[in-house]
Amino acid sequence: MKQDIFQAIADPTRRAILTLIAVHALTPNAMAEKFDMTRQAVSKHIKILHECELIKPEYSGREIYYHFNAKKMQEFDHWLAQFRQSWEIQFNQLDELLSTIKEQKK
Amino acid sequence: MNKDLLFDFNVDKAAKTVFITREFNAGLSLVWAAFTQPELLDQWGAPAPMRAKTKYMDFKVGGQRFYAMISPDGQERWALQRFTSITPKTNFKMYNSFADKDENPELPGSEWDYIFSEQNGRTIVNITIFNESFERMEKLLEGFKIGFKMTLQNLENLLSVLSQK
Numbered sequence: 001m002k003q004d005i006f007q008a009i010a011d012p013t014r015r016a017i018l019t020l021i022a023v024h025a026l027t028p029n030a031m032a033e034k035f036d037m038t039r040q041a042v043s044k045h046i047k048i049l050h051e052c053e054l055i056k057p058e059y060s061g062r063e064i065y066y067h068f069n070a071k072k073m074q075e076f077d078h079w080l081a082q083f084r085q086s087w088e089i090q091f092n093q094l095d096e097l098l099s100t101i102k103e104q105k106k
Numbered sequence: 107m108n109k110d111l112l113f114d115f116n117v118d119k120a121a122k123t124v125f126i127t128r129e130f131n132a133g134l135s136l137v138w139a140a141f142t143q144p145e146l147l148d149q150w151g152a153p154a155p156m157r158a159k160t161k162y163m164d165f166k167v168g169g170q171r172f173y174a175m176i177s178p179d180g181q182e183r184w185a186l187q188r189f190t191s192i193t194p195k196t197n198f199k200m201y202n203s204f205a206d207k208d209e210n211p212e213l214p215g216s217e218w219d220y221i222f223s224e225q226n227g228r229t230i231v232n233i234t235i236f237n238e239s240f241e242r243m244e245k246l247l248e249g250f251k252i253g254f255k256m257t258l259q260n261l262e263n264l265l266s267v268l269s270q271k
Contacts, residue, residue, distance in 0.1 A: 006237065009119045083124070084115040086153040091113065091128050093150035094140055098132040 005052045005076055013037075014045050018054060018068060025058065025065040112230070126233040134224035137231065138195045141220060144171065152176070167192055171200075172209055186211050187218075197221050214238040 008014055017031060026034070032042045046066060049055045053072045057064045112129040130137050140146045144160035152158035155178045163171035169189050174182040184205045191199040203215025221232040 006119065006122050010122060012120070015120065080117055087115065087126060087128075088113065089153035090150055091130075093154065095111070095130065097146065097150050098130055098136060098140060101136060102132060 005054065005072070008048050008052045008054055011045070011048075014049055017045055017049065021055060021066055022068040022070075025067045027063050027065055031066075111228075122237050124233075124235040124237070126235070128231050128233075130229045130231065131227075132229060133227060134195055134222060134229050137229040138222055141222075141231070142198065144173075147171075148173075165189060165192070172205070182207065184209075186215075195222060 009018075013035065016035065020026065020031070020034060028039060028042050028046060031037075031046075032039050035042070046055070050057070050066075054069055055066045056069050057066055059065075111131060112127060114125070114127040116125040117123070118125070140150065142165050144163040147163075148158045148160050151173075152175045156175050158173055158175055159182075160171060160173040163169075163173070165171070167189055171187040171189075172184070173187075174184045176182050184207055185202060186205045186209060187200045187202050189198060189200050191197070197220060199217070199219045201215055202218055203211040203213055205211045216238065217236040219232075219234040219236075223230050
């Protein structure tokens with residue numbers, strides 16, 4: 001099943017991983033070390049972050065480095081900006097409706 | 107026109123919650139009516155060029171509103187709002203879910219909490235939306251696309267939010 005980006009960001013460990021790899025790419029081993037977690041636990045988080053495209057792997061010899069996928073996060077923020085704008089439009093419509101009703105009552 | 111009216115829009119991504127605060131230049135009774143009466147709701151409740159059409163609305167605890175957002179090309183997106191708590195002119199809560207045209211809900215939905223208060227003839231409405239999943243929320247915007255300039259500022263903001271947590 002495709003991961004939901006909300007679910008992915010909701011977890012504090014995954015947020016911490018994102019913050020860290022936004023600065024520089026890390027291997028799963030390095031992540032395990034930084035967060036004092038087992039490789040298994042790290043793999044689980046990587047799987048979820050990778051599935052919703054928040055991180056992307058790059059192969060360097062035998063190592064895999066995970067990078068932060070800023071584009072995906074921008075898509076998410078872009079969506080939120082649109083959501084905000086749709087509310088703004090509705091509220092402006094409501095302002096007009098309210099003033100029309102107030103005029104009629106005068 | 108509305109420059110002096112307060113508008114706040116905040117998102118707590120970790121808590122999957124959206125917080126909206128808006129001030130209106132009208133008294134509490136009128137604003138409450140605009141949010142709870144179908145004839146009024148349909149006049150502003152969908153962002154143009156979309157429009158809202160309420161099939162029925164039973165504004166009482168346990169009652170529901172069945173309505174559609176209609177796009178300019180005539181596509182209907184139905185939704186069900188079930189009212190879970192009502193304190194007249196103060197607060198109401200509902201559970202919102204998308205539905206098919208036969209009123210079958212697509213679960214899970216989202217929880218909406220509206221709080222109303224009046225001060226000096228103006229009314230402030232606080233809306234809290236809790237979403238189980240982002241994909242559900244994403245559907246709220248289906249058919250609604252506005253060209254939007256994306257800047258690196260978005261990423262910078264995000265990074266500073268992430269690093270504070």
